[in-house]
Amino acid sequence: MLTEEEKDTLFDAICDGDRETVVELVDKARSGGHDLGALLKDTMIPAMAAVGDQFSAGEIFVPEMLVAARAMQGGIDIIEPILAASDHEPLARVCIGSVKGDLHDIGKNLVVMMLKGAGFEVEDLGVDVPNEAFAAAADRGHQVICLSALLTTTKPQMLSVVNYLKEAGKTVKVVIGGAVVTQDYADKIGADAFGEDAPGAVKAVKRALGMAN
């Protein structure tokens, strides 16, 4: 079991990007029979949320968020197989990809890290993803599809995906984001939510699923 003080240390280690300490404490929790689902939910996910809030407030920069997410991942790598073997359910199943024609992965990758750090199960479809692949992801049971576009020329492809999913009768939620995307555009194309940055994408996914306002 981890003491309250150790849980505080774990929280701080994630915020500081101290992967070594995160791995050490999560491993200790695992060996001691700690409820890893609770540790993830009550300590680790709030730590990543705090990192996201710091980023959104302009208090830290992307590289610091990357280091924190990597430290978090060190812990998740230990916890995930154990939870997967139990009845533990992720917050939701999300898939993400850069739309057809867009080969950029930089924004998408940040969102993947933040979604995993928030407790979502994430399938990364990669870049240059055709509409059919997003529809197939919906068929595999993903509740949310996140679309990323970095370019003015690939942004219209988001509308194409939304229409394709509608015409195919998929009821999956669609969240969009990327440097060229705005809330107005999300409203215009009928997306369920818009994330203005990586932490904002987590909030948008939660909004789309009715988990947050």
Next chain:
Amino acid sequence: MTCDPGRMTEFEVAPARLLQTALGRIRRQTQYRRPLERGGRAAAGIEALLAQAADCVAALARPRAVFVPVRADWTTAGDLRLSDLFTLTAGDIGLPPARGGSVTAYLLTLGFSQADAFARLNGDYAAQHVQTDLSSEVLFALGREAFGVQQAQARGRLRRVSIRTSDICGASRLWDAGRVQALIGQFGAANPGVSVTSAGCFQPLHSLIGLTIEAPPEG
């Protein structure tokens, strides 16, 4: 390296030298400089990510610059007709109307895909992000080096016209992907494997294309 005006020129640059420049520049970017200055665990983590990214780029990159002369016909209005492919207005070029000059197309690439890098980084998203930032700086370092050589060989003033097929913050001075594809075709067998998607995205991602216009020597 030499660049002979009027002839196709191609050079490959060792990644190590470009990386040294790129690492210096990335450390001066605010997003890296500030946390590195703050020190502590986060700074150490960022240094580790930079080292991992640099190893990846050093292993995969084959930075190449190719310059090919392009037949250019200037109109009296200062527009430019390139190899009977398309016409560029002064607005397209982004410079005041030119009064003639020889035109060279350039193609720069680091020669590896994001997928190759991600695989080499064992699917580490954080390292991949830093690799992308670093590769942009390596590409710009390649460009500066290549243009320095070209400038040194030029007889007149050299003006560089970068071509952007897409933009993350606006649509000014954008070339459509079709024109870029046509320009890429000018490189023929000298093209080091660069293509552009219908949306104007380069593949490999860290590639650039553009023109240099060498003004006639003042007489």
